[in-house]
Amino acid sequence: MSVQSVLIDGRWRASSGRRTFRAVDPATGEELAEEYPISPWEEVEEAINAAARCFRIVRTWPGARFARFLEEYAKGIEQRVDAIVAAAHRETALPVTPRLREAELPRTLSQMRQAAEAAREGSWRRPIIDSRLNIRSQFGPIGPVVVFGPNNFPLAFNSVSGGDFVAAVAAGNPVIAKGHSSHPTTTRLLAEAAQEAAETTEMPPGFVQLIYRTSHEDGCRLVSHRLVGATGYTGSRRAGLVLKDAADRAGKPIYLELSSINPVFVLEGALAERSEQIADEFTASCLLGTGQFCTNPGLVVVRQSELGEQFLAQVRERFESSSPGTLLSAGVREQLASSVRRLVEAGAELVCGGHVLEERRFCFENTLLRVTGERFLENADVLQTEAFGNASLFVFARSVDQMVEIAEILEGNLTGSVYTDTSGTDDDGYDRIVPALRKRVGRLLNDKMPTGVAVTAAMNHGGPYPATGHPHFTAVGIPTAVPRFAMLECYDNVRPSRLPPELQDKNPTGRLWRYIDGTWTLGDVKPVGQGE
Template identity: 35%
Template sequence: MTTLTDSSPNQIRAACEAASQAAPGWAAAPVVQRAALLRALADSLQSAREALVPLADEETHLGTVRLNGELDRTCFQLRGFADQIEAGRAQPVQDDPAVPGAPPAGRPRLTRIAVPVGPVAMFAASNFPFAFSVLGGDTASALAAGCTVVVKAHPGHPLLSRAVFELATAVLPAGVLQMVEGAGIPVGVALVRDPAITAAAFTGSVRGGVALWREANARPRPIPFYGELGSINPVVALPGALAANGAALATQLAGSIAMGCGQFCTSPGVVIVRDDEASQAFVKQLAEALAAANPHAMLNAAIRAGFNAGVARLHGRAGVKSLLALPARETAPGAHLVATDAASFLADEVLREEVFGPSCVIVTVRDAAETLQVLHAVEGTLTVTLWGADEDTADNRELVRAAQAIAGRVLFAGVPTGVAVTAAQQHGGPWPSTTNALTTSVGYAAMERFLRPVALQDAPGWLIAARGQA
C-alpha cells in the first residue's frame, strides 16, 4: 500500500506561507469569481470520476456504488456553496442607520459585516475520501467564505488525495489550496502551530482531535479549532412505535448500524428500549437482521484493530449479555450486539464509548425516568433519534428537551446515518462529539466558522458600496 511521506517542517511552513500570500486576493475576489471556481471544481471532479472512484475503492474498500454517491455529494456541496455565496450568504450585512442624540436613544451608523478569517488548516477524514477530504465540506465552506486552505491529506487514501489535489490546483488560483502529507503526529502539530493558520477544521478520533485542539489553544495567538470527534448517536425506541412497526424498524436500524461497515460518525451505537413484549421482539428482530448483514472490509488495519478491541471490551463487561458476535468473514468484521440494563449503563463508562464499526449496545429501561437518566449519561452526541414521540405529552416533552440538551440533530423518523447538505442542517453537538457545539461541519452554515464579524461605525460611502459590489 502506498503511504504518504511526512512533509518536512520547511514544506509545511512553505505551504502555510503560500496560503497566507494568496489569502488577501482570494478574500477580495468577487463572489461571482469564487462561485464560478467552486462549480469548476465540481465539474473537474465529475469529469475525472472514472479514474478517481477505482483509486478510492482500492485504498478504502468502500465500494464503487458508495464512492460514486460520495463523489456526487461532494460535487453537490461545491455547487451548493456557489449558489449560497451568490445569494449573499458569505457577505451578510446588518445596517443600523444613525439616530440623532446621545446614547442610549441616539447612536452612530453601525454596519455589521463578515470578513474571511484567513488561511484554514483542514484535516481530511479517513471514512469519507471525497466528502470529508481534499475537496470535502470543510474545504468547500472555507473557500466559499473567502479563505485559503492548507489540507493535511489522510494517510488512508494517499494516491486519491494527490490526484484530487492536482485536479483542484489546476482550477484554483496559485496558493489558494495547499496540501501537506504524512501519518506522523508532528505534521498535524506543525500545521496547527503555524502562525499563518487562523482556524482549523478536523474530523477524526477523540484522542487526535483533543490533542490538536489543545495545540490550537496553546498557541501564542490561539485559533478556533472545529473538531468533530466521536459520537454514539442514541436511538430511543418507544413501545408504541415498536408495537406498530417493530419489524420494519429493526431492519432499517440494522442497515444503519452496518452501513459503511459502521464507519460513519452518525452510526447508531446505543438503542434504548423498554422492558416489554414489543421491545424485546424488536431486539430479537434487530439481532436477526444484523446477523444477515454483510459488512465490507474496514478502512485500514488500525481501525480494524480498534474495532476488535472495542467489541472485546463490550462483551466482557459486568451486566452485559452478548446477543450477537459474528466472526470475521475474510477481511471483513462481523456485526456485534450486546444488551444491558440502565443501572449497568450508568455505572460503566466503557458502555458509553464509541466503537467505530458495526456494533451496538441495547439498553433496557423500566420507564421514562430511566430513559432520561440514560440520555443524560451520554453527554454530547451528534444525533439522538426518538421513535414514537409523536404525541404532545409531558413525557415526550421531557424526552425532547433531554435530546436537545445533548445533540445537534434530533430525529423523529428514520435513522441518523445520511446527513443532508442544506441550510437547516446542524452536524455538531456538545463535547465530546465536537469541540464547538455552536457550529456545524455539514450544510451551508458551515461557512460561518470561517467568517469573523466586524462592525463598521460611520463607514464612508465608498466602503459600504464596495461591500454591495463584491
C-alpha cells in the first residue's frame, strides 16, 4: 500500500519524508494497513511558510468568512459520518455507539457551529472604547496556530476538528494540524472534509494543513518558529513541557492541557445517606472510556471510618465485577502499569487489580489503591502521580482537618468534587475544605463526578499547573476559548474610517457587545459630552 499524502499549501501531495509509521488496532494489537509519513523539517517549514502567506491574506477578513468555513466543514463531516466513525473505532477501540456516533461526533459538530456563531457575532473580541481619549482596543488574530491533538478524543479534540482547531479558526487564524500517531486515518478523513470546505468557501491555500508526525526536535522547532502565532497542545506532561520550554524560549504562546487526578472528597454524611449511589456514580465515572478521560477521578479522599471502609468495599465489588475495557495503545498500558508501581513504591496498597492482562488487546485490570492521610501528606508529590486509565487511589484521612491539609497540598487539577449530604450535617466540612480546594482546581463540583465537560461558554476546562500550563484559560467553551489564539490590538487617535468595524462608533451588527466608556452595551458610541 502506498504512503498516504500530507496536506500542504492547499493540496494533498506525497511527503518528502522517507520514514513512515502505521497505527495499531488496540483491540487486536496488530498494525493497520495504512502507512503514513513522518515529515522532515523542510516539509514542516513549507507548511509554516504557507500558513504565513495565508495569514497575510485573511488577517483583516470579517468573522463571517471564518464562520462560513466552519459551517461548511460541519456539513462535510456529516456527509462522511460512517467512514469517520469506522476509522476512529478501528484506531482507538472506542465503541461506535454510543461513544463515537452519539456522543463525541455530535459534540464535535456542536462546538464547530458554536465557534462559527462566535466568529460571526464577534463579541469574543471584547471591544473596548474610551471615546473621550479616542483610544480603542480589541482582540484580533495572532497568526498561524499549531494544534497538537491527544489520543483519547479522536474527534472532539482532534488537531484538525477539535476545540483548539475551531477556536483558532474563529479567531481568524490558519491552522497547522499535527496529527496524533494513534489515529492518522481518522485525522486524514477529517482533513479531507476541512480542505473541501476551505475550497468551497474560497479560503486561501494553507488555511488548513496536516502533517501526521515529526521528530521531537522538529516539534520544538515548529512551536518556536518566528512565523507561528501560538500553539495548542493536549497530551502528556512530559512531552508538553518539552514543547513549552521551546516555545517559551522563543516568546511564543503555548496553551497546554497536561495531567490531572481530579480529586473527589466524599464526606461522612453523604456516605451515611447514599453510599451505594455514590459508589455507582464513582465506578461509572472512573471506568468510563476505560478511565482515559482527562477528568477521570483518580483520587478519592474519605474519612478513616467504618463508613469509609464500607464505601471502598462497595467500589471494589463494582470494579471486580466490571470487565476491563480496552486501552488506547501499548504505550498507555505500559504507562498505567508504571504509574501503579510508582504509587505502590510510594506507600499505597493495592486493593484490587494492578496487573496487565495477557490478552491481544491492550488492557489492564480495574485497579484500586489505598493509602493513609499521613502517608499521603509525607509523600504527596509521588502519590499524586497520574494513573491514566482504569485506576484510582483512595486516601483515608483521620479527620476533616486532615482533609483540609490534603486539599492544601494538592497540585493543580482540572476538577475537584465534594460530596455532601442533603440534611446539612456536612456543611461545616464543605465550608472548610472548599476554600483550599477552590484554588487547586479549574472547575469545582458539588455532588457530581467530574467526567463530562459541557461545551458551554461558562465551562472552564483548565486549571493550575500541572493541569495546564497557565490557569487563566479554558480549552473548552465558546467563545471563552477563542481569545487564547488572539492578540490585543489597541488604536490610539486613529481616524474613524481607518478603524476596524467593531471599533467604529456605530455597532456594525447591533448584536456586538462592546465596553464603551465604562458600560457594556449593544448601542453606538455617543458623541463626547452627550449623556444617556
